[in-house]
Amino acid sequence: MTSIAAKMRTESVSLFYGKNQALKQVTLSIPRNQITAIIGPSGCGKSSFLRLFNRMNDLIPQTKVEGQVYLEEQPIYNARIDVVELRKKVGMVFQKPNPFPMSVFDNVAYGPRVHGIKDRVHLEEIVERCLKQAALWDEVKDKLKTSALSLSGGQQQRLCIARVLAVEPEVILLDEPCSALDPISTMRIEDLMQELKKGYTLIIVTHNMQQAARASDFTAFLLAGELIEFGPTKELFTAPRDSRTEGYITGRWG
Amino acid sequence: MSAVRRTLEADIKEMEEMVLQMGSKVRESLRLTVKALKGRDKDLMNWIIKNDDVIDELARQIDQKAVATIATQQPMASDLRVLIGIIRTITDLERIGDLSESVAKEGLKIADQPLLKPLIDIPRMVEIIDGMLEDALQAFMLRDANRAEKMCLRDDEIDGLRDQVQRELLTYMIEDPRTITRATPLLVISLFLERAGDHTTNIGEHVIYMVTGEVKDLNI
Numbered sequence: 001m002t003s004i005a006a007k008m009r010t011e012s013v014s015l016f017y018g019k020n021q022a023l024k025q026v027t028l029s030i031p032r033n034q035i036t037a038i039i040g041p042s043g044c045g046k047s048s049f050l051r052l053f054n055r056m057n058d059l060i061p062q063t064k065v066e067g068q069v070y071l072e073e074q075p076i077y078n079a080r081i082d083v084v085e086l087r088k089k090v091g092m093v094f095q096k097p098n099p100f101p102m103s104v105f106d107n108v109a110y111g112p113r114v115h116g117i118k119d120r121v122h123l124e125e126i127v128e129r130c131l132k133q134a135a136l137w138d139e140v141k142d143k144l145k146t147s148a149l150s151l152s153g154g155q156q157q158r159l160c161i162a163r164v165l166a167v168e169p170e171v172i173l174l175d176e177p178c179s180a181l182d183p184i185s186t187m188r189i190e191d192l193m194q195e196l197k198k199g200y201t202l203i204i205v206t207h208n209m210q211q212a213a214r215a216s217d218f219t220a221f222l223l224a225g226e227l228i229e230f231g232p233t234k235e236l237f238t239a240p241r242d243s244r245t246e247g248y249i250t251g252r253w254g
Numbered sequence: 255m256s257a258v259r260r261t262l263e264a265d266i267k268e269m270e271e272m273v274l275q276m277g278s279k280v281r282e283s284l285r286l287t288v289k290a291l292k293g294r295d296k297d298l299m300n301w302i303i304k305n306d307d308v309i310d311e312l313a314r315q316i317d318q319k320a321v322a323t324i325a326t327q328q329p330m331a332s333d334l335r336v337l338i339g340i341i342r343t344i345t346d347l348e349r350i351g352d353l354s355e356s357v358a359k360e361g362l363k364i365a366d367q368p369l370l371k372p373l374i375d376i377p378r379m380v381e382i383i384d385g386m387l388e389d390a391l392q393a394f395m396l397r398d399a400n401r402a403e404k405m406c407l408r409d410d411e412i413d414g415l416r417d418q419v420q421r422e423l424l425t426y427m428i429e430d431p432r433t434i435t436r437a438t439p440l441l442v443i444s445l446f447l448e449r450a451g452d453h454t455t456n457i458g459e460h461v462i463y464m465v466t467g468e469v470k471d472l473n474i
Contacts, residue, residue: 210328237330239467249330251259 004031006070007201008053008090008171013067015048015057015225022048024225025067030171035193035202037216037233039209041248045225046205050173053203054090055083071171088115091164095176097156099148099163104131104140107148107159111167126166134162135192154185161192172196174204178211190215209249213237221245262327269319269340270395273347276312277391279305280347281384283354284450288377290358291443294365302358309351313344332464339464343394346453346460350387353450360439360446370426370436375419379447382411383454390457394464402461405454406472412451419444 006029015023022045030036030053038046051057052069055076069076076086088111099107108127117123127144131137136158140151148159157177164172174193178186193202193215206212212219213233220230221242229236229245240246247253255263283305290298320341323329329337386405393402423437423444455473462470 209330213330238334240331246331250333251256251262 004034006030007032009070010052011068013052013065013069015052016064018062022225026227028220028227028230030201030203031218032201033197034217035197035204035215036218036220037212038203038205038220038222039212040222044222046222047175049222050175050203050205053171053173054087054092056092088167089169090171090173091167091169092173093160093164093177096180097153097160099156099159101149103145104148104159105144108162108166111163115167130162130165133165134158135188136162154181154188157181157189158192169200171201174202176205176207179207221248262329262333265323266336269316272312272316273340273343274391274395276309276316276344276347277387279309280351281387283351284380285384287354287357288380291361292373296362296365299358299361299365303355306351306355310348313348316344317341335464335467339460342460343457346456349453350450353446356446357443360443363439364436367436370433370440375415376443379412379415382408383447383451386454390454393458393461397465399462399465402458403472406458409451409455412448416444416448
């Protein structure tokens with residue numbers, strides 16, 4: 001379907017919450033250095049699907065995963081995998097900005113410190129680089145010591161992205177990152193995603209179809225836990241192959 | 255169905271009806287060129303020239319409505335293709351209207367002189383284009399890609415007739431150069447009509463795009 005090499009892929013993945021099956025044999029390749037959007041109606045399994053990629057579902061009791069997910073062709077549902085290391089490589093940004101109640105600087109430096117970096121100069125370098133990458137540096141460079149909670153929602157979300165970048169991930173998962181933001185902040189995040197895809201692979205779950213159409217390169221449409229269609233965003237939104245995709249994106253139902 | 259969805263469908267329906275209305279005005283102008291040429295009817299030629307303003311105004315209204323719909327409703331998939339199809343279709347209809355106007359203007363140049371020869375092939379060209387337009391508009395309304403594709407095949411007949419008209423008029427001009435002033439407008443008219451056929455074929459392509467999302471070149 002795509003000639004771009006897969007950074008991650010799922011192979012016949014089924015996910016169960018107790019007796020409920022949230023995902024049904026989903027097989028999908030996530031193209032490297034591209035933005036892949038996951039769309040579908042509420043409850044279709046989008047967020048569950050996203051959480052597979054860094055094993056966040058492990059934190060929910062009574063979940064069972066069948067099938068396999070690969071990062072660079074290495075299986076991640078494997079007893080030998082270091083989940084902390086996996087979540088460092090596959091970072092996540094959530095719906096509501098969730099900065100830690102500490103300074104802007106400490107938020108970004110948190111991850112590197114946890115991973116053993118103590119040198120002040122080195123930390124300063126990391127913080128500056130990540131805030132620049134997250135397009136936030138110019139706005140906060142004079143208030144690195146102030147509380148992250150004093151920033152606007154849009155700034156907080158970019159801070160959370162900077163925090164993810166600080167541990168040098170390879171893949172960034174975004175779970176409706178703009179649903180709590182105004183249009184201007186949303187545009188900033190979307191611009192930022194375009195910048196970030198040069199160095200990272202991005203997967204975004206979004207309720208906003210226009211956002212998926214605008215901001216992604218590939219789109220996957222999930223319905224009731226099944227992958228209905230996956231393809232280049234431009235094709236999926238102009239001439240979807242499946243009538244269920246057509247029905248959903250034109251608003252005939254869903 | 256949601257209220258928003260109903261609004262979009264109602265808007266599209268209204269635009270489709272406006273396209274049909276525009277189409278019938280374009281066909282009327284086109285058909286009347288034959289009557290005007292045969293009867294050397296200057297009043298009718300002037301009417302055709304005027305009718306183009308009506309066609310242009312309709313095109314402008316449809317275009318505005320389509321752009322507003324895209325801006326406010328952000329249509330996707332088949333809805334988007336239909337709107338793009340509508341915008342493209344009215345551009346071609348508008349051009350056919352212009353060409354009918356141009357035929358009428360050429361007609362005015364020769365209206366004071368007897369016809370060089372009885373008109374046979376030019377009316378035939380108009381008849382074929384008009385039939386194609388009818389099919390194209392039907393295919394547009396019914397989203398019938400097969401019908402649109404079949405319609406496009408008839409464009410070859412028009413090209414053949416144009417060649418025939420040109421050969422014949424050239425013979426007249428070579429035999430008697432004094433016929434040049436009367437022959438040239440007819441020659442130009444045959445070229446205009448051939449172009450009108452191409453624009454009709456384009457409409458067929460737009461219908462195919464609206465239905466399938468494929469871009470086909472049927473102007474071969």
